[in-house]
Amino acid sequence: MTFQFNFTIEDGLENELTPLGGGVLTLNSSKESSVSEHQKGKHGDKNCTPEHSDLPQDPLWEHKSAGNAAPSQHTDNSLDTANSSSNSEPHEKQPCLRVAKEHAMPKDLKKVLENKVIETLPGLQHNISVVKTILLKENFPGENIVARSFSSHSDLIPGVYEGGLKIWECTFDLLAYFTKAKLKFAGKKVLDLGCGSGLLGILALKGGAKEIHFQDYNSMVIDEVTLPNVVANSTLEDEENDGSEPDVKRYRRSKVAQEIYKCRFFSGEWSEFCKVILSNEKRFEKYDLILTSETIYNTDYYGTLHQTFLRLLDKNGRVLLASKAHYFGVGGGIHLFQKFIEEKNVFETRTIEIIDEGLKRFLIELTFKCPG
Ligand SMILES: C[S@@+](CC[C@H](N)C(=O)[O-])C[C@H]1O[C@@H](n2cnc3c(N)ncnc32)[C@H](O)[C@@H]1O
Numbered sequence: 001m002t003f004q005f006n007f008t009i010e011d012g013l014e015n016e017l018t019p020l021g022g023g024v025l026t027l028n029s030s031k032e033s034s035v036s037e038h039q040k041g042k043h044g045d046k047n048c049t050p051e052h053s054d055l056p057q058d059p060l061w062e063h064k065s066a067g068n069a070a071p072s073q074h075t076d077n078s079l080d081t082a083n084s085s086s087n088s089e090p091h092e093k094q095p096c097l098r099v100a101k102e103h104a105m106p107k108d109l110k111k112v113l114e115n116k117v118i119e120t121l122p123g124l125q126h127n128i129s130v131v132k133t134i135l136l137k138e139n140f141p142g143e144n145i146v147a148r149s150f151s152s153h154s155d156l157i158p159g160v161y162e163g164g165l166k167i168w169e170c171t172f173d174l175l176a177y178f179t180k181a182k183l184k185f186a187g188k189k190v191l192d193l194g195c196g197s198g199l200l201g202i203l204a205l206k207g208g209a210k211e212i213h214f215q216d217y218n219s220m221v222i223d224e225v226t227l228p229n230v231v232a233n234s235t236l237e238d239e240e241n242d243g244s245e246p247d248v249k250r251y252r253r254s255k256v257a258q259e260i261y262k263c264r265f266f267s268g269e270w271s272e273f274c275k276v277i278l279s280n281e282k283r284f285e286k287y288d289l290i291l292t293s294e295t296i297y298n299t300d301y302y303g304t305l306h307q308t309f310l311r312l313l314d315k316n317g318r319v320l321l322a323s324k325a326h327y328f329g330v331g332g333g334i335h336l337f338q339k340f341i342e343e344k345n346v347f348e349t350r351t352i353e354i355i356d357e358g359l360k361r362f363l364i365e366l367t368f369k370c371p372g
Pocket residue numbers: 162163164165166167168169170171193194195196197215216217218268269270271292293294295301304
């Protein structure tokens with residue numbers, strides 16, 4: 001039996017996880033409220049919160065065990081999830097923060113596309129290519145998490161695999177919005193957060209962004225999907241060059257090849273990603289734009305996501321976020337997220353567009369309430 005997917009299988013993904021103690025992981029925060037506190041409505045202060053002043057500190061974020069997703073409702077719009085610890089007794093659960101790292105740009109970019117089938121996405125205003133890889137079911141190692149994701153028919157396994165191997169619907173909503181709104185990327189520093197296929201960042205690259213960072217939870221997604229997609233959308237320097245090409249054309253082509261070096265790639269959990277990016281650079285220049293699609297399905301991650309925006313977004317920057325109204329399999333959704341953001345009282349949210357087809361989808365914008 002043959003599966004067709006836009007990735008290859010990585011062995012030993014579980015080995016990248018750092019166990020951080022047993023049971024539910026709570027990093028002792030009095031500053032960062034948990035979602036359950038939020039749902040109980042404990043945050044009433046409507047002034048600019050003191051969270052801005054917490055910025056330089058290492059936040060003590062709450063990060064709950066990944067294994068607490070509600071079972072899938074199996075509706076058309078449900079997010080099918082598998083419990084990462086489904087084979088363990090509750091006391092044996094090992095909640096994990098996936099350590100973050102930067103992925104070096106391969107020296108030979110052409111090698112990235114070896115054994116990859118490239119296709120152009122239909123129905124888009126911009127020409128965007130994506131890689132596809134044909135996999136044989138027999139090649140799946142028994143314990144491999146991707147194989148588990150297949151066999152459990154799940155779109156993601158919270159805390160283990162967060163869904164970056166497929167292109168999610170809201171990505172296309174944001175792409176369409178970029179075109180419609182004639183969004184200007186030129187000169188901007190952009191983060192494609194929870195990038196998966198990386199199409200949002202790729203469009204920013206095509207639009208002349210100054211620098212584009214791609215982050216995904218899973219390193220395999222970066223290596224096998226995001227990076228190949230970025231390469232597939234950049235014309236490589238000596239591609240099709242038989243020596244007869246005019247100088248001007250060759251110069252233009254080499255300029256395009258250089259564009260790819262504006263991109264950097266990171267994998268790991270959001271709080272870990274923040275640590276890596278903030279500690280690796282002497283003076284971290286914050287992002288003008290954070291683009292993120294279908295990343296608010298799990299309420300357990302809202303605290304870390306909020307902190308990520310807080311720490312990495314420029315004071316005059318904005319987050320463009322796309323989400324479904326509700327994710328039945330996991331319980332998150334746009335309204336819960338907006339409520340969370342409102343109660344934190346750091347960001348202003350504005351609904352940009354509502355796509356009312358089946359289960360509603362939303363595009364929202366977040367900006368700092370007090371940019372100063
Ligand atoms: C459902 S996928 C969406 C992928 C892509 N943005 C799209 O729309 O096609 C959610 C993405 O969010 C990222 N993500 C979710 N929770 C995360 C967490 N706690 N830490 C880091 N990344 C996370 C994963 O990398 C994953 O690719």
